[in-house]
Amino acid sequence: MQEKLEKVLAEAKEQLSKATSIAETEEIRVRVLGKKGKLTEILRGMGKLSPEEKKELGMSANKVKSEVGDLLSSKMDALKAQAKEAKFNREKIDVTEPGRPVIYGVEHPITQTINEVVDIFKSMGYSVYESPDVDSVYNTFDALNSPEDHPARDMTDTFYVNDNTVLRPHTSSAEVRAEKELATPYKILIPGRCYRCDTPDATHSHTFHQIEMMVIGEGITMADLKGSLDLMAKKLFGPKTRTKFRPHHFPFTEPSAEMDVSCFKCGGTGCPVCKGSGWIEILGCGMTHPHVHKAGGIDTEKYTGFAVGMGVERIAMLKYGIDDIRLLYENDMRFINQFK
């Protein structure tokens, strides 16, 4: 019997060493350890033996059984690992092939620019205010201290709907509306479309956008105006941006200024973007003229304020290096897609 056991073990060992598949190994297990397997067969034949012999043979048989079991499971592990590896090899893909595109759209660069400015000032407590595109001559010129014979009033400059109504040529038309409607003090931004009788070329469009900024309160100073715009310039064009305020003239502000920013392309040393000057003109601003406050019923002794008007297209064109304003209104998808 003992020899039979030895033989079973030896055979199992040999067969396992030759086995190359999981199925083959499984067959071996059935053949040796299965219900009708060789080992079972031997154990079944133990009935005729004495208790001592039974005990002895039982121990040997168990030893063989566990030995074969170990061999089987290690063979199985090895084969499984092999199979897994083969599967991985088979399933290898070319990771450099393109992914399936998920298409997303982008906001128009004009919207993006407006939102960028709004976001800068939102965190400082500014509100957004809007007013009609079509507004009265009073709100647009008269209330803004614009002289009777100001060229902007001409039909060659501003679109008229009738004698008293225009397409606003600037968002400043909203100023007196805001003064009458809002409770003082306030800080607002007024983004919107504006229209002028400009023949379209690379830098002119009869339709364009402005953002008006308006602050009214007690003790608002020109220093506040400078500080607010300097902060905006740094956020829009980078932290190293410097600002320069030059005296200028607008009917609705006094004192008035134009703001230049240091050229973000060359940093101020002079390049084609800044036409060699190191500075780029960005916007007009000033302390709101008392006449404009009076038109809106504001107490000019108690309150002071400032106003800013900036061209959205101009900022967008400078920021993104767009050399023709007409591109912004052509809406070529290859153009818009670039503003991701």
Add this chain to the structure above:
Amino acid sequence: MLVSVEWLKDYVDINVPVQEFCDRMIMSGSNIETCTEIGTGMSNVKLGRIDKIEKHPDADKLVVCAINVGGDEPLQIVTGADNIYVGAYVPVAVHNSRVPGPLHGQPKVEGGVKITKGKLRGVVSEGMLCGPQELGFDDKVAPFVSKDGIWLIPGNWDDHLGEDFDKVLELEDNVVDFEITPNRPDCLAMIGMAREAAATFGEKLRYPDTECQKTDEEASDYISVEVRSEFCKRYTARIIKDVKIEQSPWWLQKRLMAAGMRPINNMVDITNFVMLEYGQPLHAFDINSIAGHHIIVDVAKAGDTFTSLDEVERKLDDKMLMINDAEKPVAIAGVMGGLNSEIQDDTNTVVIESANFLGSNVRATSKRLGLRTEASGRYEKGIDPNLCEAAADRVCKLVEMLGCGKVLNGSVDVYPSPEKAPTVMARVSRINKVLGTDIPREQMEGYFRSLEMEVTGEGDEMYVTPPTIRQDLPEEVDYVEEVARMYGYDNLPMTLPECESRPAFPKNWNMRELARQTLCGMGANEIQTFSFSNGKILDMSGIDEDSWERNFVEIINPMGEDTASLRTILTPGMLEVLGRNFSRNIESVRAYEIGKTFMKNLIDPKGLPDESYDLTIGCYGENEDFYSLKGMVCTLLDRLGIRELKFVAESEYGVYHPGRCARVVTSDTNGQEVELGIMGEVHPDVAENFGIDTRAYCCELFFDLIDELSDREVQYHQPPKYPSTSRDMALIVDEDLEIGEIEAQVNAMGIGILRDIKLFDVYRGEQVEQGKKSVAFSLTYRDDEKTLTDEETDEAHNSVVEMLKEKFGATLRD
């Protein structure tokens, strides 16, 4: 305003380099467009004298000149110019010299042109005689006698022959082009700019000499003046006898050229020079053409005609101010003189007019006549009447200096109400309050005095009187600016406003942003199209002749058809964009626009138009069809808080394919149906009109309505605890039966456990009878309280099938 820095130095000392001059002038309020060097770029160009002119042996149009350039031997130079004469002083580009150019008839070359000895038609030419253009001066400033010819230099230069032309004539200068804002007409004059420079650099302003020597006759013996209209604020006349018309001296020509003016002759040049100096336009009449030696300033008679200096006959009206003599008009006041009183070569005695006319009247006259001149432009902007006398005196002084006439004593000056500058009270505290500064009174007073203002008063109150030339300072706030610019904007501190306010956003603002984000997430790009529209583009879009979309807000001064009216809908703009992209071979487009539309105010025609926001989506391309757009519309509206949607077939709206168009409908809180917009496949004719040669899809939604009906409140529901079961059904129904109707009827049964009904297949063709279609739905059943049994589900499902059989004659498909 072109300012020669060398000329400016006649009135104020400037001791800084030109760049610093410019920078500081900008910061004190005189903005600069450009600063240009003139008189540079030449080397080895000599001053020469023409000693001999002979005909060229082989060319009719050429002459051979002997030019004295200081050496022992004259140079032989061939030229084609015909304005030269023996004894003329001229610029000579000798062998191996360089001129800035451009040469006659050639383009300008960077770095100039080298001139060498050569032969012209066989005759040696040892250089070139130059005209102003060849030496870098614009043709429009070339002196009249040198126009299109050689530059003839007036005066006697015999001691300087052979010297460098640019050095000996002191040509080098910087010309600064100042941008003068409309509030500062006083700066349209050299003295005005000198006043600014003096204040900026702390220097003293030197006024020109206007004092003439006494003569033996009085102006009033020759001329009398009568002013009959308020449009003339002042009229000053002086008389010059024995006038000799000749070329102006070099110094005067040089000044005019730098300022962009062409020297003509001494009398014209002097009046132009004084105009540039003071900003006061001047006019000279031949006294012999003034009938009765009497000037009457009055408005014209309507219907009269008058021939101005430019030989155009002009129709007058009774608002136009004229200068008349005892019999007839001789000039249009402030605009242009008449042909009948022009200075002639034989003129002996002239009347110098230095007058002040009301700016608005000159503007109106000039506009009605369509005639703008240097003088009218200046009057329009506003001139100080107190300048008249000084300017007239200055003209006389220059005549005396140039020895080109005899100046008679005194003037005839009609000035009924002399202009006085208003004294304004400006508070030190207010100025500092507005600027955010702490500038002491003494410093402010210093600024004012440097600008020739007088200051009185004490403590906080400064009583400031400006010179009358400054008409831009009627109020306290104007002095805030004067202090600010003199103090320097760059010296003001930077702070942030300390004013409490909470951010608020206008109607729709956040909704618009949400819609943009949602649509971008669906792969649509935002576009921005013009707010303009017109009837033609609506015709192209298939919009009916009498539809509401034609209630245009019309522009009364459009720039053309493109800007004729304001848009009432966004779709046509979208179609244009789709067409433009299609024509550029862009395979597929998904785009949207959120923008304002405008509708004529039908209730109050004089009131402002109605403005509202619309939203349009447009698309074409391989993966687009009606249902892809519908999917976008549904997802967008769901996100914007519109929960119940219905799509109602529409076959009458011309923009869209009659079988592929739907009105988008929801219901308001009262259960009333509200139309939110319309969508569909673009009608093939419309698509063709816009050059879209493929199926395209569009919608137009009324954004304000969406905002109004939006309910974005979120109420949490526990996710279902018990599993759901689904049952499919495939039915054969009539072709015309709408899926929406089937769904609506099923939903109307009110089966509590029916949670969802979803179409998953529509089939027509073999195995389905003609005029029928097979539709397959998946229905989901769930109970929130327990797991449904098969029996319960079957019972509900069968009732649905039965209802459909009964109601629509549907049969189950095997």
